[in-house]
Amino acid sequence: MSAGLFLSLEGIDGAGKSSHIDALEALFKAAGRQVTRTREPGGTPLAETLRTLVLNEAMDPLTESLLVFAARRDHVVQVIEPALARGDVVLCDRFTDATFAYQGAGRGFDQAVLATLERWVQARDDAALLQPALTLWFDLPPEIAAERLAGARLPDKFESQPVEFFRRVASGYAARAAEAPRFARIDANRSREQVWAQVEAVLAERGLIGRHTR
Numbered sequence: 160m161s162a163g164l165f166l167s168l169e170g171i172d173g174a175g176k177s178s179h180i181d182a183l184e185a186l187f188k189a190a191g192r193q194v195t196r197t198r199e200p201g202g203t204p205l206a207e208t209l210r211t212l213v214l215n216e217a218m219d220p221l222t223e224s225l226l227v228f229a230a231r232r233d234h235v236v237q238v239i240e241p242a243l244a245r246g247d248v249v250l251c252d253r254f255t256d257a258t259f260a261y262q263g264a265g266r267g268f269d270q271a272v273l274a275t276l277e278r279w280v281q282a283r284d285d286a287a288l289l290q291p292a293l294t295l296w297f298d299l300p301p302e303i304a305a306e307r308l309a310g311a312r313l314p315d316k317f318e319s320q321p322v323e324f325f326r327r328v329a330s331g332y333a334a335r336a337a338e339a340p341r342f343a344r345i346d347a348n349r350s351r352e353q354v355w356a357q358v359e360a361v362l363a364e365r366g367l368i369g370r371h372t373r
């Protein structure tokens with residue numbers, strides 16, 4: 160049985176993450192892997208209920224952080240850890256880096272409190288923290304993301320924030336990426352084909368796909 164593999168996709172709203180998840184799933188399935196595809200906030204009935212609240216209701220940043228971490232705890236326990244134990248590839252559209260970027264950098268909430276919540280929620284039996292093995296960070300200037308989103312879909316609470324909010328979120332991702340080698344920066348300011356080529360190259364460089372899977 161293969162070892163489980165946890166991959167997350169991150170970036171500001173409109174950066175192009177969702178546009179590549181189908182292809183990622185197909186790539187790993189073609190290599191004979193079982194894929195669990197999921198998202199945050201969400202991924203379980205309880206976490207999806209919390210997602211609806213977080214994306215639609217006004218609340219202070221501590222409340223928001225507690226709700227996204229509560230959703231994450233349920234998701235980790237019910238879905239992510241069991242899938243990794245089965246040997247699945249877990250493709251997760253956003254994980255904790257989004258909390259540091261949105262609630263931390265975007266809303267200005269205390270990063271030390273977020274780090275404490277992260278340790279509580281992601282602690283494993285051996286005291287190590289559950290983290291993705293690879294985080295594909297789709298990096299796109301906020302002005303271009305806003306142009307791409309204009310008219311594409313009805314904006315939710317975060318998507319209707321001004322461009323300055325997304326500048327802070329983007330700098331939050333950059334700070335997190337500078338600390339963690341699991342981050343791979345994808346230049347998302349390219350055509351869909353060129354973005355996908357970068358994703359494939361990162362997976363190959365990190366030994367996550369072989370030539371036989373391409």
Ligand SMILES: Nc1ncnc2c1ncn2[C@@H]1O[C@H](COP(=O)(O)OP(=O)(O)O)[C@@H](O)[C@H]1O
Nearest residue numbers: 172173174175176177178307311349350351354
């Ligand atoms: N490389 C690209 N060039 C131009 N438009 C893109 C590109 N990738 C995605 N888009 C479009 O930009 C919008 C946001 O993409 P999406 O994948 O939904 O972003 P995210 O999931 O990161 O919010 C969509 O309308 C999508 O069709």
Ligand SMILES: Cc1cn([C@H]2C[C@H](O)[C@@H](COP(=O)(O)OP(=O)(O)O)O2)c(=O)[nH]c1=O
Nearest residue numbers: 172199200227253254257258261262317318
């Ligand atoms: C996971 C997570 C997401 N978010 C935000 C980022 C996004 O604006 C939103 C949902 O993300 P996403 O699923 O990317 O939205 P969409 O379905 O519209 O593509 O939630 C947080 O603020 N904190 C978090 O911890």
